[in-house]
Amino acid sequence: MKFPYSDKVLEHFRHPHNVGRIEDADGKSMEGSPACGDMVAVYIKVNVETKRIDDVKFESYGCASNIATGSIITDMAKGKTLDEAKQISWKEASEALGGLPPIKAHCSVLAVEGLRSAIRDYEEKHGLAAHDEPTTREVLERRLKHVMNPLTGLDVVRTNLIKEVDIKSGAVRVLIDLPRDHQFAKAISEDIEDKLKSLWDVKSVSIEFTE
Numbered sequence: 001m002k003f004p005y006s007d008k009v010l011e012h013f014r015h016p017h018n019v020g021r022i023e024d025a026d027g028k029s030m031e032g033s034p035a036c037g038d039m040v041a042v043y044i045k046v047n048v049e050t051k052r053i054d055d056v057k058f059e060s061y062g063c064a065s066n067i068a069t070g071s072i073i074t075d076m077a078k079g080k081t082l083d084e085a086k087q088i089s090w091k092e093a094s095e096a097l098g099g100l101p102p103i104k105a106h107c108s109v110l111a112v113e114g115l116r117s118a119i120r121d122y123e124e125k126h127g128l129a130a131h132d133e134p135t136t137r138e139v140l141e142r143r144l145k146h147v148m149n150p151l152t153g154l155d156v157v158r159t160n161l162i163k164e165v166d167i168k169s170g171a172v173r174v175l176i177d178l179p180r181d182h183q184f185a186k187a188i189s190e191d192i193e194d195k196l197k198s199l200w201d202v203k204s205v206s207i208e209f210t211e
């Protein structure tokens with residue numbers, strides 16, 4: 001059978017570069033695709049002085065296109081400054097791979113979004129992000145769409161796991177529709193805390209459970 005993939009895609013899929021996790025990453029992200037339910041995680045190490053990406057790794061729970069794009073964009077991002085790496089587009093990634101079937105465009109978008117989110121995570125943790133947007137309920141919900149619900153592989157907002165979320169004077173409160181002793185309760189609350197506490201005007205995050 002002939003795969004509808006270029007040789008370059010197949011080569012990166014079979015022997016992906018920069019696969020793995022960086023335990024002491026300076027920035028990290030986990031992005032999920034609503035189109036297929038797959039996920040990608042990206043980790044970066046950044047040189048504080050030069051703001052260049054010294055190292056970058058990714059883990060993919062996606063298809064061949066996603067793995068090949070993760071491989072090529074991490075190659076492209078290594079050694080670039082954060083601003084340069086943010087400019088890498090899925091179109092460039094797909095061109096560098098010799099093209100992707102149109103039905104697979106979302107897979108490369110997912111990998112590129114993963115890289116951009118890891119950069120945003122670094123910028124927020126280091127006070128480099130633009131501070132012009134005050135954190136509202138909508139901002140929190142947008143951010144929570146990047147927290148996966150391990151029960152379904154989709155995010156916690158779309159799967160209605162978040163019952164309530166609000167912010168008052170910098171204090172965020174999130175109510176999760178799970179018993180406190182659920183096997184995933186700890187992992188989900190840590191992920192939520194991680195995603196929300198780096199917002200510039202958030203002072204505290206309290207997570208509650210329905211039971």
Ligand code: FES
Pocket residue numbers: 033036037038039062063064065066104106107110
């Ligand atoms: Fe899910 Fe490609 S089909 S990442």
